Amino acid sequence: xDPNYSRVLQAEVETPLPGRLLTEVHRIYRKQFRRWFGIMAxxxxxxxxxVLLADQRIKAIYRSIPRGEVPYHMADVAxxxxxxxxxxxxxxxLGCFALAAIATAILVxxxxxxxxxxxxxxxxxxxxxxxxxxRVALVTFVLSSPEWWGCYS
Numbered sequence: 001x002d003p004n005y006s007r008v009l010q011a012e013v014e015t016p017l018p019g020r021l022l023t024e025v026h027r028i029y030r031k032q033f034r035r036w037f038g039i040m041a042x043x044x045x046x047x048x049x050x051v052l053l054a055d056q057r058i059k060a061i062y063r064s065i066p067r068g069e070v071p072y073h074m075a076d077v078a079x080x081x082x083x084x085x086x087x088x089x090x091x092x093x094l095g096c097f098a099l100a101a102i103a104t105a106i107l108v109x110x111x112x113x114x115x116x117x118x119x120x121x122x123x124x125x126x127x128x129x130x131x132x133x134x135r136v137a138l139v140t141f142v143l144s145s146p147e148w149w150g151c152y153s
Contacts, residue, residue, distance in 0.1 A: 054087030
């Protein structure tokens with residue numbers, strides 16, 4: 001028999017109660033709200049600003065195309081598509097970056113180094129793993145848009 005085998009019967013193992021779990025989650029959210037808001041607010045504002053600038057540029061491009069001549073300006077229409085989806089992807093990437101920073105904040109808070117004098121900011125580990133965050137953002141962005149794949153046609 002495996003020496004690490006638990007001899008406790010399954011019925012005797014205490015399962016967490018939903019009420020206790022929700023209370024703990026609520027306590028953590030209240031305790032960390034200011035820190036998480038400090039991470040999410042700047043990235044959300046930056047993402048909104050990127051989408052707003054792209055939208056203004058797209059409107060300017062469409063205003064410059066004379067009525068009835070859209071087939072002759074397909075390059076401009078393609079540029080507007082790249083601008084639109086590029087701004088959406090950049091805002092998605094900023095959201096992924098913010099979530100990585102929040103995950104880092106949670107990891108640091110639960111770790112042994114929370115009072116260490118060398119503790120870095122929440123964005124440092126997210127910046128160190130920017131390549132992985134970019135790949136995750138790209139995959140989730142593409143998978144979150146099923147209309148690209150013709151699923152709704």
